[in-house]
Amino acid sequence: MQATQIRPRRPRDWRGIVFQAVMLLPAIAFLAIFMYYPIEETFRLSLMRSTGLGDEVYVGFQNYARLFRDAEFRAGFVNVLLWAFWSVVIQIPYSFFVAYALCLYRNHFTRPLRAIFFLANVLPSAITAMLGQFVFAPRYGVIATLAQRFKWTWLQRIDFLGDPDLAFWSIFALATWAYTGFGIVYLMANIEQIPRDIEEAAKLDGANRWQYAWHVVLPMVAYPIRILAILSIVGSLKLFDLPYLMTRGGPGYATTTLGIILYQQGFVNWQYGRAAAIGVVIFLLSLVFTVALFSMQRREGELQ
Amino acid sequence: MVQGKWTRLVVVLVALVLVAAMATTAGAQSRVRLTVWGRDLPDDDPAHAYIREVVTTFQAKNPDIELEYIALGDPGIQDKVKVSMATNTDLPDIFQTWGGSTMGGYADAGRLLDLTEELESIPTSAAAKAAMSWKGKTYGVAPFFAIAGVYVNEGLFESLGLTVPTTLQEMEEVADKLLAAGYQPFALGARDKWPALATYMYLVNRYGGMEAFADAQARRARFDSEPFVQAALKYQEWVEKGYFGPTPLGEAYGDAQLLMATGIAGMHVTGSWMNAQYSDPGFTDQTLGFYPFPLLPGGKGKITDVMGQTDIGFAATWVAADKKDAVVRFMKHLMDPEVIAAEPGRISSVPGVVAPSRLTQMAADVFAQAEAVQFWWDQDLPPNITTPLNDTILKFFLPGADVRQALAEFEELAEEVMGPAAR
């Protein structure tokens, strides 16, 4: 908003318009060629009954109606919303804390750590899931083995992946381990962008480091944090790999996600139309959350 | 200069890309090329011995055919076949399949090559042939057919003075004794969902006979009719008694294998595809045997009623229509007794081929005595309800689950797909 206000209005800046068009062209071209047709197909197929093998019968909104009657879909829907909520509430503050601490104290120990926090992001999800299984599995897992060695029977009894109340959290912990690295590096890059004189000024004002973090740094990275929130919410809505590889969405529907149901409907159960309807639900929810988060920020901007 | 550096970097990147592009341009070809998508890598692992033999000897014996065998692993092969079938492009000539309703769906969509006449002369078991056929036409061969049964740790049984159960009651007694002695009666692996099906299929059969499932499938009966409910209640009772260990839902199929391999579990109800591993001294130092699932005296099921499915099968697609000869030669090669002899564990569908290990012999005997073979339910029911089927069975494992309710919900889904059932 600020940007448009400062710049004087130039009503016929043809050069500017051409420049904008040229700059946007490559991105738009890639999406137009490779994405819009699949997106359009997703919307179209969501109104069809189809096995995905070429047979298509128009059924109107039946696929959607059917989805919302389905207990598994409702469970998956609630799960991804919870997942999105907790990833914003837990993973983003954690990322901010680590990123800020790494930027704040630069000593012999913390400098090499910067790169380490990102390490888990590099692993393909099949390997992440394998590691996770060896942490949480009963009897053969790290936790179970330690519990056995130290005779902690209460811990030995806990079934991290088989207990419907716990499986979600076990996979969430694994995802936090695997995915927060990006948030940390991204926030670190943004915190480093804050001009040093602001830090100096804050110091002169007598602010301690945590006051500085709260009153100066946090507001300055509010926008990147909002971006992270959008990315994690949309990522949660599309979540598939880790819960599928770890528990196949079970036990019961405890860890099922919209992505898992989409995969099962489209690739296993041959209900391609229903899978497309789930795709549309994910798409629309993503759009709603993104618009909401961006417009929330706009309102705040106006208040200032 | 920053800019100079950037320009140089981009130039180097572009050059690399161009060089690599030229390096990967495919060359011309003259021989008939046969593309085969399979699951197993043709490497030195004992479990891959058969496919290794297939690939190496076929190429040696058929120099005029260029065989391209691509191993995609388990979810890989199914997903990739699904997408190429859906788009009908880049189909392989031959692909590995478990037959049944999934292959039938591809056949219905016109994606497969009818080989009924060409494969007529290849000797094979009736069950294997039926699994690779759909609506009267044969689309491929299944060199190996798996049946479900009970793996028993014979060494452990002997040391505890137990005998292999022949009735469900004996099985429960054995399980109680194993439990009392600190062992897990059954290995299962329900976290992967599908492993829980085998036990349930047999329980339903022992209560209601072959007709229980057949009737429900033909919609002459409901999936929540008596045999299904009785079997579910029995299954649930076993779970509650701890027959599947304290953490049945936390263990994956791989964990279940380890429990058997190290003598922690006494029995494992699963498919005979485990023969190779369970008789491999590098995998387990226990002495395991393979037995038919016990009988329920007074129930309708017979000891000769057996659950089975394609273990390894291959079918051809329409793109191979103009090289039928090469396809048929490959299919015959798959069923060649000499090639099949390389397999250490699976049950061959070619009559007269002797099983190489004791365990395989035991499984083959069970199969030979079978009077009726029911295909694994998830291969036999329409694909639309296979995931819900497994999920329904998993519900029996949740504490305090209402199995009647779970089965009624499954029946509702079945009605939607297969039509209403007679009460």
Add this chain to the structure above:
Amino acid sequence: MNLLKKVPEVVVTIVLIALALTVVLPMLIPMFFVFKTRLEFAYDPWGWPTTIRWDNFIGAWNAIRIDQGLINTLYVSLGAILCTVPPAAMAGYIFARYRSRVTEIIFYLVLAGYFVPALMVLIPLYRLSARMGLANTLPGLFLPMAAFGIPFWTIIYRSFFRGLPEELAEAARIDGAGHLDTFFRVMLPLAKPATFLAGLLVFIGAWSDYLLSLIMLSDQRLFTMQLRVAQFLNNYGVSNMPRYAAGVVISALPTIILYILGHRWILKGTLAGALKG
């Protein structure tokens, strides 16, 4: 300097080290298995290996042969960078600096690509690629990959360019720089941290992509390293965990080497952020 003042730094450093350990330690899990036989693993997965055996590595190497997929992977990864980062940087800049009703709508059109789950797109995308003659080619892999990546990186670039002070662009404009010059000479160099991050992550993403490669490639000669790894991982499980773990180590090696080389970039990108007060 008061020693007391150092206390928070020490505490925070210790916490950070502890957290870093939780990141690293689970990655060592496969090392417990790789030197064992299958039986040793079955009986005592977490014990120390009795002897150091390399058979598992040899078996895994022969099954994967990642060296054969390396060139393909390199080509795909570089192609993905070239097709993802520049379009995203350019679009992100416009969305951050030339905000109007029109660009805002276009922004959502670009974002839309991020809202569809990849699994849903696969079948139509494959159909489309086949029609364009791209199925079963390497560009047929990295071009759609770029289409998947552009929305994400456009958001990141947008946030980055927004974070840069407006005065810099103003100053350039007053100096008589046109739109193009302002972007290339002033703004893009300032966004170096984002560019480093994007380059590295797109590379790693392409490097470790599985699903798209599985669907798009059918010719074994075109198989990428990751597809070879996936072939292997899909074939081995607990039934041969020592070999599986050795395969995991082998497949992780190129990534880790790359990471060690690339982490200097990340550090440079985040440390030497162009703005110093």
